[in-house]
Amino acid sequence: MELVTPETGTEDRALLEASPLAVRGLTVSYGEKPAVFSVDATFQPGVMTAIVGPNGAGKSTMLKAALGIVTPLSGRVTAWGAPLDKMRDRIAYVPQRASVDWDFPTRVLDVVMMGQYRQLGLLGRVRTEHMRTALHCLERVGMDGFADRQIGQLSGGQQQRVFLARALAQDADLYLLDEPFAGVDAATETAIISVLKALRDQGRTVVAVHHDLSTVPDYFDRVFVINTSKVAEGPVSEAFTRTNLQEAYGGRLAAAQMGALG
Amino acid sequence: MVWEALTLQLGYNATLVTLGAALLGMAAGATGTFLFLGKRALVSDAISHATLPGVALAFVVMVALGGDGRALPGLLAGSALSAAVGLLCVSGLTNRTRLSEDAAIGAVLSVFFGFGIVLLTVIQSMTAGRQAGLESFLLGSTAGMLLQDAVVIAAGGAVVLLLVVLLRRPMTMVAFDREFAAGAGMNVPRIELAMMGLALAITVVGLKIVGLILIVALLIIPAVAARFWTDRVGQVVILAGLIGGTSGYIGAALSATAPALPTGPIIVLVAFGLFTLSLFAAPNRGVMAALLRHRRFRARVHVRQGLLALAQAQPIYEGLTLRLMRRRGLIRADGVATDLGRIEAARALRDERRWQVLRSDPAHEEAAASYDGLTPLDDVLTPDQLAALDSGLRPKGVS
Numbered sequence: 001m002e003l004v005t006p007e008t009g010t011e012d013r014a015l016l017e018a019s020p021l022a023v024r025g026l027t028v029s030y031g032e033k034p035a036v037f038s039v040d041a042t043f044q045p046g047v048m049t050a051i052v053g054p055n056g057a058g059k060s061t062m063l064k065a066a067l068g069i070v071t072p073l074s075g076r077v078t079a080w081g082a083p084l085d086k087m088r089d090r091i092a093y094v095p096q097r098a099s100v101d102w103d104f105p106t107r108v109l110d111v112v113m114m115g116q117y118r119q120l121g122l123l124g125r126v127r128t129e130h131m132r133t134a135l136h137c138l139e140r141v142g143m144d145g146f147a148d149r150q151i152g153q154l155s156g157g158q159q160q161r162v163f164l165a166r167a168l169a170q171d172a173d174l175y176l177l178d179e180p181f182a183g184v185d186a187a188t189e190t191a192i193i194s195v196l197k198a199l200r201d202q203g204r205t206v207v208a209v210h211h212d213l214s215t216v217p218d219y220f221d222r223v224f225v226i227n228t229s230k231v232a233e234g235p236v237s238e239a240f241t242r243t244n245l246q247e248a249y250g251g252r253l254a255a256a257q258m259g260a261l262g
Numbered sequence: 263m264v265w266e267a268l269t270l271q272l273g274y275n276a277t278l279v280t281l282g283a284a285l286l287g288m289a290a291g292a293t294g295t296f297l298f299l300g301k302r303a304l305v306s307d308a309i310s311h312a313t314l315p316g317v318a319l320a321f322v323v324m325v326a327l328g329g330d331g332r333a334l335p336g337l338l339a340g341s342a343l344s345a346a347v348g349l350l351c352v353s354g355l356t357n358r359t360r361l362s363e364d365a366a367i368g369a370v371l372s373v374f375f376g377f378g379i380v381l382l383t384v385i386q387s388m389t390a391g392r393q394a395g396l397e398s399f400l401l402g403s404t405a406g407m408l409l410q411d412a413v414v415i416a417a418g419g420a421v422v423l424l425l426v427v428l429l430r431r432p433m434t435m436v437a438f439d440r441e442f443a444a445g446a447g448m449n450v451p452r453i454e455l456a457m458m459g460l461a462l463a464i465t466v467v468g469l470k471i472v473g474l475i476l477i478v479a480l481l482i483i484p485a486v487a488a489r490f491w492t493d494r495v496g497q498v499v500i501l502a503g504l505i506g507g508t509s510g511y512i513g514a515a516l517s518a519t520a521p522a523l524p525t526g527p528i529i530v531l532v533a534f535g536l537f538t539l540s541l542f543a544a545p546n547r548g549v550m551a552a553l554l555r556h557r558r559f560r561a562r563v564h565v566r567q568g569l570l571a572l573a574q575a576q577p578i579y580e581g582l583t584l585r586l587m588r589r590r591g592l593i594r595a596d597g598v599a600t601d602l603g604r605i606e607a608a609r610a611l612r613d614e615r616r617w618q619v620l621r622s623d624p625a626h627e628e629a630a631a632s633y634d635g636l637t638p639l640d641d642v643l644t645p646d647q648l649a650a651l652d653s654g655l656r657p658k659g660v661s
Contacts, residue, residue: 069444085447093445100439104299105493114435117446122431150493170446 017081026075092172115169157188267515283514285419291484291506300437312348313341314378402473402526418467473526490544509533573611
């Protein structure tokens with residue numbers, strides 16, 4: 001699955017090497033109907049990109065396939081121009097909150113420490129420095145004082161913050177988030193976006209599947225519009241247009257959302 | 263006799279069998295925890311039933327080669343092989359067809375078990391070999407167990423236990439959040455395979471003592487029982503190991519006193535006893551604790567409602583409210599408030615008024631979210647915040 005091959009044009013090669021995550025010709029199918037069809041994407045470094053599209057447009061699937069969590073039918077993936085597997089420790093992934101069982105017997109601190117698995121390895125002892133890092137990550141998402149809570153006691157917004165803290169503990173250069181604002185309270189949304197903006201200001205890359213069109217211009221620098229196949233990709237000012245959204249959402253684009261475009 | 267068995271005074275062989283069963287139980291409890299937490303508990307049932315054809319075929323092959331058909335290592339190897347085939351069938355059916363995993367488990371379990379029973383029947387009618395005792399693999403038996411058999415079981419249990427300790431971190435991560443584990447570059451299918459492999463090893467090693475029908479109980483019951491006591495994975499694993507080990511020890515010792523009794527059911531009954539104890543007696547998650555918590559909560563609600571009614575001079579109709587308030591000395595037998603009752607009622611009313619002010623003040627949005635009609639505001643706000651709130655309660659013009 002080498003993406004940079006001798007045939008790769010020099011122009012595309014330069015693009016790929018700069019991009020923290022790029023896919024070419026990605027197709028994913030559950031059964032006989034492709035959820036994502038022949039998608040090319042080149043995410044830009046040091047900016048925040050939103051992946052938007054209607055329900056069932058393949059936003060999450062594309063992200064999971066790019067990371068190898070689901071197996072694509074075809075397509076190639078690179079991270080900084082190299083095979084993805086060589087770059088895993090520079091990438092942090094935040095799955096959807098609903099994808100896990102919150103009655104699992106574990107504490108908030110233990111979940112955050114899962115982000116340090118690469119440093120800990122199979123049998124490495126948990127040292128105070130690991131604890132301190134995890135506690136600091138909880139602080140950054142406004143959850144200090146929650147370290148000893150059982151995860152089942154958390155509200156939806158708090159669960160999402162814990163997931164973000166676990167990703168922060170990975171200390172990655174590329175953060176991929178699947179619907180980080182789905183079903184969270186307003187305070188949590190503010191807390192999460194300020195953490196993500198701080199990451200970007202440190203030069204890290206943020207890519208998030210996002211469903212609320214009205215906040216796209218406030219939160220993100222770039223946008224990737226998808227409905228099974230790619231509709232548009234570019235800076236918000238260029239790609240987040242009425243025409244592109246109409247193409248992606250069709251009749252499902254509510255008048256109120258159009259209003260948000262100004 | 264029972265006391266002698268429990269204190270390991272029934273001879274060298276019985277002692278070794280008992281210790282072997284204890285080790286097996288520990289390993290089964292620890293392994294089963296990850297199956298249970300990963301919601302894959304029933305796969306182990308398919309694995310165990312799929313061992314039977316392997317046991318029978320291994321017997322036939324060994325007899326045909328002129329050996330002892332009942333040699334344990336050979337039988338275990340055969341059972342492991344056919345269990346692995348069964349496991350492959352389950353994952354193949356789940357991944358390549360539209361069948362869900364539970365349906366695949368049901369199909370594989372019954373077909374393999376049925377085939378195994380047919381083979382056993384055929385073997386019974388064979389003249390060669392000493393086939394008697396082969397059916398003890400169904401329910402387990404320690405009677406007539408050889409010394410080396412016990413050693414194989416104890417060693418197998420110890421090895422599995424060691425592997426569980428070694429793989430606990432990746433297995434926990436995959437059981438909790440397989441998408442994150444995959445995203446972090448873990449080989450999730452391989453870790454799940456290892457998990458299944460450990461379950462398979464437990465099944466095979468436990469065949470002789472617990473039997474293939476009930477081994478699933480030794481994998482699952484300890485984990486389920488342990489979950490009642492604690493909210494941390496590591497402690498669930500250790501506790502499940504202890505519960506499994508205790509069940510194996512007591513069960514094997516008891517069955518040594520009465521050789522006619524199959525060992526598996528006794529071990530499982532002991533495990534069930536520990537499960538029942540956990541179900542009722544565990545703090546927090548246990549049934550008794552939940553019942554007590556609910557009663558305490560109900561009492562708080564009733565008393566609070568009663569006090570608010572008193573403060574606003576409304577009648578109280580509910581019998582339970584009246585009883586609870588009488589018992590606390592808040593009202594007299596005829597329903598009139600006592601001095602204490604009047605003080606408490608005034609306090610409850612003031613608290614409720616404070617909450618009303620707080621909830622209409624956007625500056626206290628975060629504190630307002632913790633309103634449940636019961637928590638006194640004194641627990642939520644600091645004294646100076648309370649004072650500031652109270653200034654808004656006073657009628658205008660009075661300072």
